[in-house]
Amino acid sequence: MVPYQDLRRPGGYTVRLLAVAACYYGAARLGLMRQLAVEDAVVTPIWPPTGVAVAALLVLGLGCWPAITAGALSAVWSLGTPGPDVVGILFGQTAAPVAAVLLLRRARFRPEISRLRDGLALVFLAALAAMTISATFGVGVLVLTGKLAPHGFWAVWLAWWVGDAMGVLIVTPFLLLLRRTRWPPPLGRWKEATALALVACAIVPLAAYSSISLLFLVYPLIIWAALRFQLVGSMLCALLTSVLATVAATDAVGAFTGLDRIEVMAKLQAFNGSMALTALLLSAVITEQRNTRRSVEQACRELVEVLAHLTAGDTPPPRPPPHAGDRPREPGGGP
Template identity: 65%
Template sequence: MVGTENLRRTGVLALQTLAVAGSYYAAGRLGLLWDLTVEGAVFTPIWPPTGIAVASLLIFGLSVWPGIALGALLVIVHLTSSLEPDVLGNLAGNTAAPICAYLMLRAVGFRTGLSRLRDGMALVFLGALTGMLISSTVGVGMLVMADRLQSHSFWGVWLAWWVGDAMGVLIVTPLLLWLYESQWPPQLSRWPEATALIVVTGAVVPLVTHSSLSVLFLVYPLLIWAALRFQLIGSMLCALATSVVATVAAREEAGPFEGLSRVEVMIKLQAFNGTIALTALLLSAVITEQRNTRRSVEAACHELVEVLEHLTAGDAPRGRPVQSEGEADGGPPQQETGR
């Protein structure tokens, strides 16, 4: 019986590891569709595999880290056929960064439901900005050591690499955690409003990202609408769609990215994508926390009303005579005496 249980656990772990590896590789191939070249190095403004890696560790635990390593190896093999020392160093950095992000999040009591502001702050500053320092530093450092990148280009490529990895955590990880925590099938009580939000977003986002006017700020009302009405899933999907469309505009050097150098395009795009992701994640976390607090207060008030109703109904049940002190103490009943 024990052996069967161990075999079952091993099989489940193997399937989880393979699923993580396959998802990592598929997301890597998808991310490479929107790559940009800065200082002779190719980078992606949003690197979805980092978000998948962090979410997988938070959901399945540290035991699936070989799946992250295997997925990163498959992506590297797709890009280059030679496994040189710098490539192996890149593999180690891409594996270590999500693991360190996971350990830091667990150390501060991170909850996958993202129902508190502190969870959103932890995911931003520990999971994304701090954890992804490892992959960017190791990856770009290996390129310089292998003479594939000039040392004076280190910081430009490092910044692009770091922000791309961080964006993957900021956008992809919350969506996967929502899918894991949400109840299925989802309620469609507000589908007309959701449809209207999708239509407006589909019309406004391409317009502002391809317009020669500086109107990128018009995206923020959509984020606020999505966060207020649909919390995490609405705001993060809106942020993801906006980031993808903005990346396409940057590759085409259209709209606000027209006439800029490659470095300026990278800085402007990453700054825009970063602020969009931060606004969506933190705003939805604040709204979710406030709603949960209000529900807790309403539940406490309801319980208090029930208690008060029982107290005002009387100490004794109806139809039963009230005992005197002597009867209650077990003594003889008191008799009336006249003068």
């Protein structure tokens, strides 16, 4: 977290705002490359800017919220001249990440995501709970301004909500861990990391583009990455899988051949959501167990050192040998 004093410096604060706004806009352009039509609206299966916004607020503090509004406005403006509904959309896109960070702080969330409770907080508080704000305001203003028929509210709301939630589940952990990852990694892990990357590049496209629906093949890959490389490996695999699955879904090929728009959206979001949950929570559990084991091992080493020190300092002096004329007395006390 950046200290509040640093954020008050005009130069540093302005640079941070511009950087966050630029990242938000760039992520929005990437998200808009793949779209699906639901009812009378066009939505994105994954909205990466939401993940960027939550990560920025966690790292830089809540003071950078104007950059999120500016980035969202730039993204809306790139699609055409905004109308009155832009106010509700901007409010929702800004308020949802802010609410997510406030909820995470309330839950004492750690950006390292080294505990199961951190993973659960990110899933249920930041992704599922807070993102209802952006979906409600965004779809609500579309209905109020006549751009969406009232009967299509819930279908579009669900697609909007899941898209924002997926941005938090996939992009936010990746950015938080990218900031803390040591580079280059230990040389001893390169062979296995290379093998994992090669297997992922072979299995993930096969799972996404196979017409016999082999999406389940990615789960052993996610488990391998989580067991050996924890959150960094599993989230990289999840990000690759989600991107390729989204491309296949928007092109209606592979596992999504022959499905209508609603079925494509439902299948894609169910797969992306379950895959991201598996990667995030499994990695958090493994990381927590490994940290607990290291703590126990460290405590054992410290205990051994303390016992060795006490033993060395409290050893009693050797007893003198008995005199030659002395002999042990019998229990009865006789001469």
